[in-house]
Amino acid sequence: MRLKQIKLSGFKSFVDSTSVPFPQQMTAVVGPNGCGKSNVIDAVRWVLGESSAKNLRGDAMTDVIFNGSSQRKPVSQASVELVFENTEGRLAGGLADRSEIAIKRIVTRDAQSNYFLNGSKCRRRDITDIFLGTGLGPRSYAIIEQGMISRLIESRPQELRVFIEEAAGISKYKERRRETENRIKHTRENLDRLADVREELGKNIEKLKRQATAAQRYKELKAQERKLKAELTTIKWLQYSNRLSTLEQQLQQQQTELEKFQSQELGDQRVLLELKQQAQDGRQQLDLVQSRFYQQGATISRLEQQILHQRQQQQTLSAQMQQAKHSLSQAEDFIATEQAQQTELQQQLQQDGPQLALLSEQLDELTHQLQQLEDEQQQQQQAFQHWQQQHFRLQQQQQQQQLQLQNQQQQLNQVQQQQQQLEQETTELSLEPLQLRISQLNAELEHTTQLLQQHTQAHSQAQDDLQQHEQLSRQLEAEQLNANSELQMLQREQLKLQQQQKQQDNEQQQLLRQLQVKPGWAGAVALVLGQLQHAAVAPQLPEQPATVVTANKQPAIAGTLAEVILAGVYPESFNHILLAETLTGAQQSVAALKAGQSVICQQGYWLGSNWALLASAAAQDSYLLRQERLAQLITELASAEQQQQSIADQLAAQQQAQQQAADTLQQAQHSLQQVQRQIQQQQTGVLLAQQELQQAQKLAQKLATEREQLQLRQAQLEESIEQLALAQEQSAEQLLEHEADQQLLHSQSGTQQQQLQQLRAQFEHKRSQQQQLLMQQKVAEQQLLALQQSLQRATAQQQQLQEQLNQLSNKLQPDDEPELMLQEQLQHSLLEREEAEQQMIAQQELLGATEQQIRQLEQGQQGIVQILNKKRSELEELRLDSEGYRVRANNMLELLREQQASMKDILPQLPADAEEALWQQQLDKTIDAVGRLGPINLAAIEEYEQQAERKQYLDAQNNDLTSAMETLETAIRKIDKETRQKFKDTFEQVNEGLKTLFPKVFGGGSAYLALTEDDLLETGVTIMARPPGKKNSTIHLLSGGEKALTALSLVFSIFRLNPAPFCMLDEVDAPLDDANVGRFCNLVREMSETVQFIYISHNKIAMEMAAQLMGVTMQEPGVSRVVAVDVDDAVKMAAAS
Secondary structure (H helix, E strand, O other): EEEEEEEOOOOOOOOOOEEEEEEOOOEEEEEEOOOHHHHHHHHHHHHOOOOOHHHHHOOOOOEEEEEOOOOOOOOOEEEEEEEEOOOOOOOOHHHHOEEEEEEEEEEEOOOOOEEEEEOOOEOOOHHHHHHHHOOOOOOOOOOEEOOHHHHHHOOOOOHHHHHHHHHOOOOHHHHHHHHHHHHHHHHHHHHHHHHHHHHOOOHHHHHHHHHHHHHHHHHHHHHHHHHHHHHHHHHHHHHHHHHHHHHHHHHHHHHHHHHHHHHHHHHHHHHHHHHHHHHHHHHHHHHHHHHHHHHHHHHHHHHHHHHHHHHHHHHHHHHHHHHHHHHHHHHHHHHHHHHHHHHHHHHHHHHHHHHHHHHHHHHHHHHHHHHHHHHHHHHHHHHHHHHHHHHHHHHHHHHHHHHHHHOOOOOHHHHOOOOOOHHHHHOOOOOOOHHHHHHHHHHHHHHHHHHHHHHHHHHHHHHHHHHHHHHHHHHHHHHHHHHHHHHHHHHHHHHHHHHHHHHHHHHOHHHHHHHHEEOOOOOHHHHHHHHHHHEOOOOOOEEEEEEEEEOOOOOOOOEHHHHHHEEEOOOOOHHHHEEEHHHHHHHHHHHHOOOOOOEEEOEEEEEEEOOOEEHHHHHHHHHHHHHHHHHHHHHHHHHHHHHHHHHHHHHHHHHHHHHHHHHHHHHHHHHHHHHHHEEEHHHHHHHHHHHHHHHHHHHHEEEEHHHHHHHHHHHHHHHHHHHHHHHHHHHHHHHHHHHHHHHHHHHHHHHHHHHHHHHHHHHHHHHHHHHHHHHHHHHHHHHHHHHHHHHHHHHHHHHHHHHHHHHHHHHOOOOOOOOOOHHHHHHHHHHHHHHHHHHHHHHHHHHHHHHHHHHHHHHHHHHHHHHHHHHHHHHHHHHHHHHHHHHHHHHHHHHHHHHOOHHHHHHOOOOOOOOOOHHHHHHHHHHHHHHHOOOOOOEEEHHHHHHHHHHHHHHHHHHOOOOHHHHHHHHHHHHHHHHHHHHHHHHHHHHHHHHHHHHHOOOOOOEEEEEOOOOOOOOOOEEEOOOOOOOOOOHHHHOOOHHHHHHHHHHHHHHHHOOOOOOEEEOOOEEEEEEEEHHHHHHHHHHHHEEEEEEEEHHHHHHHHHOOOEEEOOOOOOOOOEEEEEEHHHHHHHHHO
């Protein structure tokens, strides 16, 4: 398995999508400082699951996203993908058959981080689990970053142990052990919680079981009740249905009979209508005949009347006169009789008036007396009722007082018993031993507290000292790192300048080599010389064309460029170039220039009267500038080396002081913890004793309070008992007095009742007499009124008769009309009337027969109508009864639906002789049984089943958890056993490898690993190294280079035992000199046969070792790009050219 390539996009300075291939076993990543080389290492660490932004040289995880530059905008996300070749199938599990594996991580601005495995989204843990035991990981020994070499050697024992564990492949065991321990912890917590839940659940189940039994009985009774109700409803429905069937049959019969009579009635009505039509026609014909007959009769009558009128008029008037005289005589007699009766009635009314007035007065007096007696009787009755209420109240009061007296006596006995018990408890309670023990514990606690203050001060002082030493060490380490970096930069710069100077020394640059320029003006001199920098120095101008400068003919003029030339030949034109400190000064001097003059400043700006020239990049990289910079570097290097040595000495001393401070702090912390535990125990003892004392004091106070309350209660009860006894005696006396009052009220009530009855009898007798007289008087008055009216009518009739008699006397005269003519007309009319009479008789006989038939039919129809009305009434009654029973039956069906019962299910089970009364009796018994059950929790059955099921489930869970606990503990023991064995074997092998490899790297000396404890699961690992000729007592006394070689020896020893798929080294050769770099390169070259190496280096020797160079540039500010060079191909190309 090897790293094939890295794909970066938006990660730190790699803003563009960049692919970094690694086709060779050794790849060197090179480039200037700050170009982004270490970002490649950070990218690998980040993808492998690094979660600390600090380890990625940032403050937050979003700092890995490209944040923009002067020419680029920030991007929204960063992604890195690692592509591995897995042709050997080193990765186990489901990835063993994959020849290529891609792992990708993406982070966005909102800090959302996502992992992908072969394009599928996964968890961070899935990524870390893949590489457990392979040596790869975000902080494994396979990735060595800047400064990690020294930190590796100076790591704490537990940190160094991690590398051995990773090499042993037990990091996955530790991870699983940690997970197993967490599971055991959670399992124990779950078991504790489960035990509490099961205990509480058991109590609830017992309670629910009782409630469920009652609820089950209730449900059975309710089911029986519903069944009985449904059956009773069905029985009623059957009764109503049977009755309804009977009524419907009767209704059908009545309907049939009614229809028969209706048909008969319709037939008679049709015949009757025909007869009535015939009768109507006969009447019309009869009317015509009668009209003729009556007309003739009228004529005859008129004629006869005329004749008779003349004959009888005299007779009539005479008879009327006699009659009038007779009537007048009768009227006079009647008036006399009526007047006599009127006189008699008036006398009778006058006689009854005084007697009626006397009776009214007597009745009023009796009414008044009766009202008085009734009021007195009502008052007596109210008094008796009031007495009954008072008597009942007194009886209740006496009973209540008796009960209160008994209750108070019982309470008094209880209070006396409680007093005796409190006296006994107060006697037994003693506070002196507790107070004495608290005093002793307080004294011990005070002494221990003083020790704690002393140890705390010592611990704080040691902690402050350690923090100061650690801070100083960090400052010195940072200063040392900065000094080393600065020194390396200066050395590289010096080496580069020296190489460039050597290259130019080979060229013909006699002019530049012999010139000495004032500091700061080398750039300006190089700008003015231009092509003359390559000129030779000659005594005079040669005859052949050549680039030469001859000796000076004139001395240097002050204020010109010639003045800055300290030694050497220079062109004559230098005396015409004025000097200016700044560009502004040069620009101001342009106006004053003379012909042939110009002005130049230190910054490299050369101005003439009508031209300007800026120093080019070539001029800034001139021989003179490099020579000037080399002189500065010599001074700076000496100062940097001196500063580095001083910092190293200070750091060594500070580290030794820091170790002493750490030891002192550890001792102080141990002592402080012991004293704190002792104080905690003593405080607990004091607290417990104080709690006991407080409880005892509270108990004593409570006893005293209760005793006082009981004494007060006893006095109150005794006083209350005396008051109740006195009240009871008073109530008894009042009851006796009430009983005497009762007898008096009874006697008074009897007397008043007799008087009232007598008065009522007298009142009724007098009222009867009064009513009788009133009735007689009313009858007499009515008779008198009738006589008066009759007398008035008789007088009026007498007057009318007298007037009629006068009129008849005046009318009595003879009639002179001729009687013969009237007789002839009468004979003719008699003949015509006889003819009409015969026709009329015939027509009347015909009409009489028809009407007789009509009357017979109408009489028959009246009988039919009566029968029909009767039938209709009977039919309506049957319909009403039928509808009533139908409604009742439907109500029963609706009731069955409400009861959610099916009649077809009930009818087969219902006995044929089922009686409503028997079912009603059973239903009443069932309802009574339900009522006797009392309050029912219907949810108890379901709750009991749920809780019982839950209890069963929890019991099973408890068994499973117990079994799981045993399994996990067995797994822990197995993991511990395997971990101890693997760690022991790996430690011995790595130790042997270190012992073998260290002398090889150093050319002698010895190094070994040691365990800090006997427990192989918890022991730390320390490293001890002694280079050849040294007997140092600790690893910290070694120099930076020695520490780096020692760390590399340890890392490569681990790699030999468990080689990771690849190893990434970030400038680990920086502290090494060339000789040690050579040894490092030989070791890497040897290891590269089995391990893929990717390393960052500025060392030429290390670069020469690589099979491929990967250049990182930053041509665009803030943006890194990659340029790959295959060294073998480059060598072949160079050889071919």
